[in-house]
Amino acid sequence: MTESGSRASSRRHDPKNATQAEAVRHELADVLAYLLRLADVLQVDLATALPDKTDLNARRYPIDRSRGHSDRYDAYGN
Template identity: 45%
Template sequence: MKKLADVMNYCIQMADKLDISIEDAIMDKIKKNAAKYPVDKSYGNSKKYTEL
């Protein structure tokens, strides 16, 4: 658990230095994943996105 805290702390510090909103970055990634892996095609499927 300590290692996870170390990684999170580093990510927060890096986002601060780079003036990146962590919330915006996460929401952007969620939107990209939703487009790449549509639920109706990918749910319960282990295929790569290029095979969907």
């Protein structure tokens, strides 16, 4: 199963089921390890990239206009 397929099936897990919770924990660790390796290879500083992207999203999706909607950012007239 691919990482994305594993992640999709993980969304249906029952957090009270210890076996499923452990499987999700392991899957998330796999995804994190892959992300960290990819960032290293591409020389992306995740400590900078995350706040930069968070700020961009805040400008693109103003809470007062976008909460509860799934429109593209250009629908909010930014």
